[in-house]
Amino acid sequence: MKLNRTRKIAGYTVIILSSLIMVMPFLTTVFNSLKSYAQYTKVPPQWIPDPVQWNNYAEVWKLGPFGQYTTNSVIVTVLSVVGALFSCSMVAYAFARLKFPLKNTLFLVVLGTMMIPPVVLIIPQFVIFKSLHMLDTLTPLWIIEWLAQPFGIFLMRQAFLAIPKDYEESAKLDGCNPIQIYWRIFLPMCKPTFATLAVFTFMTKWNEILSPAIFLTSKENFTLPIGILSMAGQWSGNEQYMVAAALMSLIPILLVFLFAEKYFVQGSNSAGIK
Amino acid sequence: MVTPYLIHFVVFVLGSLLASLYFSFSDYDILNPPKWKGLDNYTKLFHEPVFWKALWNTLYFTILFVPLQTVLALILAVALNQKLRALKLFRLAHFLPVISSWTVIMYVSDAIFNPRFGFANSFLIKIGLDPQKWLQDEHLVIPLLVIIAVWKGIGYIMVIFLAGLQNVPSDVYEAAEIDGAGTFRKFLNITVPLISGTTFLVLILSTISTFQAFEQIYVMTGGAMDASSAGGPHKASLVLMIYLYQEGFSFLRMGYASAIAWVLFVILFVLTVVQMLLQKKWVHYE
Numbered sequence: 373m374k375l376n377r378t379r380k381i382a383g384y385t386v387i388i389l390s391s392l393i394m395v396m397p398f399l400t401t402v403f404n405s406l407k408s409y410a411q412y413t414k415v416p417p418q419w420i421p422d423p424v425q426w427n428n429y430a431e432v433w434k435l436g437p438f439g440q441y442t443t444n445s446v447i448v449t450v451l452s453v454v455g456a457l458f459s460c461s462m463v464a465y466a467f468a469r470l471k472f473p474l475k476n477t478l479f480l481v482v483l484g485t486m487m488i489p490p491v492v493l494i495i496p497q498f499v500i501f502k503s504l505h506m507l508d509t510l511t512p513l514w515i516i517e518w519l520a521q522p523f524g525i526f527l528m529r530q531a532f533l534a535i536p537k538d539y540e541e542s543a544k545l546d547g548c549n550p551i552q553i554y555w556r557i558f559l560p561m562c563k564p565t566f567a568t569l570a571v572f573t574f575m576t577k578w579n580e581i582l583s584p585a586i587f588l589t590s591k592e593n594f595t596l597p598i599g600i601l602s603m604a605g606q607w608s609g610n611e612q613y614m615v616a617a618a619l620m621s622l623i624p625i626l627l628v629f630l631f632a633e634k635y636f637v638q639g640s641n642s643a644g645i646k
Numbered sequence: 647m648v649t650p651y652l653i654h655f656v657v658f659v660l661g662s663l664l665a666s667l668y669f670s671f672s673d674y675d676i677l678n679p680p681k682w683k684g685l686d687n688y689t690k691l692f693h694e695p696v697f698w699k700a701l702w703n704t705l706y707f708t709i710l711f712v713p714l715q716t717v718l719a720l721i722l723a724v725a726l727n728q729k730l731r732a733l734k735l736f737r738l739a740h741f742l743p744v745i746s747s748w749t750v751i752m753y754v755s756d757a758i759f760n761p762r763f764g765f766a767n768s769f770l771i772k773i774g775l776d777p778q779k780w781l782q783d784e785h786l787v788i789p790l791l792v793i794i795a796v797w798k799g800i801g802y803i804m805v806i807f808l809a810g811l812q813n814v815p816s817d818v819y820e821a822a823e824i825d826g827a828g829t830f831r832k833f834l835n836i837t838v839p840l841i842s843g844t845t846f847l848v849l850i851l852s853t854i855s856t857f858q859a860f861e862q863i864y865v866m867t868g869g870a871m872d873a874s875s876a877g878g879p880h881k882a883s884l885v886l887m888i889y890l891y892q893e894g895f896s897f898l899r900m901g902y903a904s905a906i907a908w909v910l911f912v913i914l915f916v917l918t919v920v921q922m923l924l925q926k927k928w929v930h931y932e
Contacts, residue, residue: 379728379829386725391739398742400757400765416768459650466647482651485659489914491858491887492907495669495900496662502676519654579747581861585870586895597749601870618753625745636741640805
């Protein structure tokens with residue numbers, strides 16, 4: 373009993389300490405975003421903003437193309453999530469239930485492609501999108517998600533395989549076709565897996581930097597993470613706006629996390645399996 | 647129904663792999679068709695001091711980052727693997743950096759490590775030490791980037807370890823307690839070997855992703871404002887991916903950049919095979 377107690381105290385100490393290390397820099401950043409420029413650049417720095425400039429957040433929307441970047445990010449993220457759910461579940465359904473030639477070989481190929489480092493594929497992708505005249509548009513950023521990424525296929529297939537075959541057989545007797553079976557049985561039974569894939573695609577796309585940095589050149593096409601950085605010149609002398617802009621870009625993903633925390637955790641675990 | 651994946655595989659994987667291999671043996675600036683040059687790019691690459699510097703920086707980053715993150719995440723997971731109150735709140739705290747983009751993290755770390763008005767320097771001055779230039783210091787830049795990367799990613803790895811720990815049967819611990827084993831002994835002799843499978847996966851995955859690290863360094867060394875400043879100061883944080891990006895997308899030397907990609911691929915492949923072979927020596931299977 374006593375041992376358990378020391379263990380708990382030790383556990384709390386470690387966790388509280390490390391939570392503080394995680395949260396304090398964020399709190400400091402929130403405070404920075406509410407300072408005047410004079411206080412933001414003050415040496416030595418002051419922690420608490422005084423006066424509190426709430427309108428830094430309003431200025432962000434007024435002074436730059438922040439709204440445009442937000443719209444771009446929303447378009448890319450939403451189209452990616454829809455595309456990933458649609459294409460991965462479709463391909464996974466085929467792997468889990470349909471019979472077609474070379475099925476097992478092809479599934480090994482799916483697993484194999486997860487091992488290929490993206491770095492060797494970037495330049496050819498750039499060339500492909502250039503020849504399709506899609507450079508400097510948002511299309512390359514989301515269209516790739518409509519082509520079933522291997523991680524999503526893998527995740528979905530595992531979930532589909534766990535559904536007992538009796539369900540579809542009785543559905544078939546009732547006259548359901550494969551699309552109805554998919555829509556009425558597989559989809560509702562695998563909601564958590566759909567949620568996990570959605571949440572992970574959301575996070576990846578919302579925060580992505582490499583692809584936008586490669587595929588986009590005009591500022592008005594930028595997504596939030598690189599768009600905010602590109603506003604630096606425009607806001608010199610008011611860098612606290614950039615801090616406010618960055619923190620605002622965190623809000624959607626924070627909301628998704630708060631509502632779907634358990635899917636984040638499940639996704640992390642399947643990433644471990646991957 | 648598998649058509650989306652077939653397109654994906656044929657065009658974006660198989661086709662791209664072959665194209666990339668072909669580019670790496672050619673002179674290619676995107677505007678004109680690639681010209682076959684044989685091993686030229688590779689010979690140039692191996693005689694280029696910047697390449698060796700980038701390779702060394704990548705190794706240095708990985709060697710610091712992977713063990714540090716793995717060990718700390720495991721310690722956190724062990725501390726968290728018991729019935730604690732406010733568990734959700736702790737998990738949220740550790741996931742906050744995980745869900746943030748590198749742009750957000752840049753401003754968060756700037757609040758602390760800004761050379762002029764950051765809190766780290768104000769603290770150093772208060773205790774009588776010299777202020778530092780942090781990310782603008784050639785010697786500090788990689789260690790500091792590593793610390794920030796560990797801070798950002800640790801929550802994610804911690805959750806993977808937690809899942810592993812929950813599979814360790816509790817009767818093993820009870821037996822050890824009867825034999826009089828202390829907390830530290832139990833950790834070393836039971837926890838570590840029993841979750842070595844998870845540890846192995848974490849090591850492989852983080853080595854692969856760290857070797858291709860790009861976003862953090864690109865953002866935190868100012869690459870978004872000026873691509874040539876990425877990997878600074880004085881190329882002190884120039885890793886292979888940043889080198890590839892600059893050669894390929896700033897200077898349009900796509901052939902040369904593809905050669906960098908293939909060297910990176912081969913190194914990763916060898917590292918993964920070595921890790922797979924070594925796993926037999928230390929990973930415990932039931």
